[in-house]
Every structure is written in C-alpha cells, then in structure tokens.
Amino acid sequence: MKEVIKVEQLTKSYGNFIAVDNVSLSVSRGMVFGLLGANGAGKSTTIECILGTKNPDSGQVSILELNPKADRKSLFEKVGVQFQEMNYQEQIKVSELCEVTASLYQNPLNYIELLMEFGIGDKQKSLVKDLSGGQRQRLFIVLALIPNPEVVFLDELTTGLDAKARRDVWKTLMRLKEKGLTILLTSHFMDEVEALCDRICILKKGRIVFEGTVLEAVNSSPCDKFEDAYLWYTDEEEEANENL
Numbered sequence: 001m002k003e004v005i006k007v008e009q010l011t012k013s014y015g016n017f018i019a020v021d022n023v024s025l026s027v028s029r030g031m032v033f034g035l036l037g038a039n040g041a042g043k044s045t046t047i048e049c050i051l052g053t054k055n056p057d058s059g060q061v062s063i064l065e066l067n068p069k070a071d072r073k074s075l076f077e078k079v080g081v082q083f084q085e086m087n088y089q090e091q092i093k094v095s096e097l098c099e100v101t102a103s104l105y106q107n108p109l110n111y112i113e114l115l116m117e118f119g120i121g122d123k124q125k126s127l128v129k130d131l132s133g134g135q136r137q138r139l140f141i142v143l144a145l146i147p148n149p150e151v152v153f154l155d156e157l158t159t160g161l162d163a164k165a166r167r168d169v170w171k172t173l174m175r176l177k178e179k180g181l182t183i184l185l186t187s188h189f190m191d192e193v194e195a196l197c198d199r200i201c202i203l204k205k206g207r208i209v210f211e212g213t214v215l216e217a218v219n220s221s222p223c224d225k226f227e228d229a230y231l232w233y234t235d236e237e238e239e240a241n242e243n244l
C-alpha cells in the first residue's frame, strides 16, 4: 500500500463559517508531510476530520485504507497522535502515564528508551504536572510513539522546545522515518519544515494554496528563501507590513 493517508474534497464548517474548504491530499508510506498555514487556517480541523474526531460536512478520508470512524478499533494500534493538551490525574508520574499508555497496546515501544531519546529520561519519577512546558511537549511526543504506530500525527511538533530539544526531536523523527514511519505534522517553524518535510500543503483560510515540495514552493514563488515563499503564499508578509 502506497497511500497511508488519503483525503478527498474534505469540507468542514462551523455554523456558516467554512473552516476547511474542499481539501484533497495524499501521504505515502515513510513520508513526512507538513500541513502548514497561519493560525486559524484550518490545520487542526483537517487533522481532526482525518482522525475521525470531527465529522466533515463532505468528502472522503482514509488512513491505511481504513475508515477512521468505522474502523476505529483496527486503527487504534496503528495510529499515534500527539496532543497539545491532555487530561491526566493530578498526581500521576511520567513513568506511570507511560506505563498506562503502553498497557493499551499489543506491541508498545520501550518508553524508557523513548524518554531518554527525547531528553527526559531523568524525569520518570516526576509528576507530569511538574514538568516544564517543553518537557511536557516532549512527553506528549513520546506518548504518541509508544504504540509503535505506522503513522503519527504531530500537531505543532516543537512549539515551546529549546533549540537543542528541537534538533533532538528532528533526529529521532528522521530515524523513525527511515524505519518506515509515516508522519503528518503541523509546524509554524519553517526551518523545521525544510529540515523534515518531503512534501507540504499550505492552507489559507481553509483552502489549499500550495501542495508540493519545499523546493517547488520556492521555485513557484518570486522568493529565494522558503520562509519568504511561505509568507508570500499565505500573504502574512503583506498583512504584517500593513500593521507596521
């Protein structure tokens, strides 16, 4: 199977407001796919529709050739999701949260190795609530990877991480990609997108304004640098200049 994620003509509105407008995309096995766009462009809504946690108004979605809603049980073992926020018991320790998560899956990865790989191996005995924002963010990536998934969704991958932690996360993800992991991520950091993504899709007000490689994005714009090209596609630069 080549296509791990397939989205066809996805549309989702909140009342009269169209948050995702006729979006189609496909992600092949082992690919890192970046879903980009300004705040409110529709990235999270698209991901939630792909995962089946939101109902689209129209369009088709499949993950690993399965329907995210109808085949939820089969997909549970194969799909990892990084949450931005999570409800956990007030007094739960890092190791306990990892153990509980691992116990839900048939072939979980070794969470101690993952915690070490993400630079929080020494925090096993800490309460989750006592972690710094960046440490908690890294823990959420670990939790997404514990199932040993075939595909992982990473929303705002390294927001809040320091420079070294970001590089470490990139390295680990590249290693997992080499093993065949498919990754769909969102990020507001264009250096990260350049370093990681094989293909990108840029959303603007719910619509796709570019789909292709980073290099193609630069070449199809009047800009030399990817970040400038990204701003050109999203018109953020124009709007920023207007506010000066």
Ligand SMILES: Nc1ncnc2c1ncn2[C@@H]1O[C@H](COP(=O)(O)OP(=O)(O)OP(=O)(O)O)[C@@H](O)[C@H]1O
Pocket: 014, 019, 037, 038, 039, 040, 041, 042, 043, 044, 045, 046
């Ligand atoms: N439950 C909701 N009810 C009404 N409007 C919503 C709801 N969820 C999202 N929206 C609106 O839909 C649009 C897309 O939101 P979404 O969260 O998908 O954007 P995003 O690209 O993920 O943004 P960010 O980068 O800030 O996370 C926004 O204008 C948002 O205000």
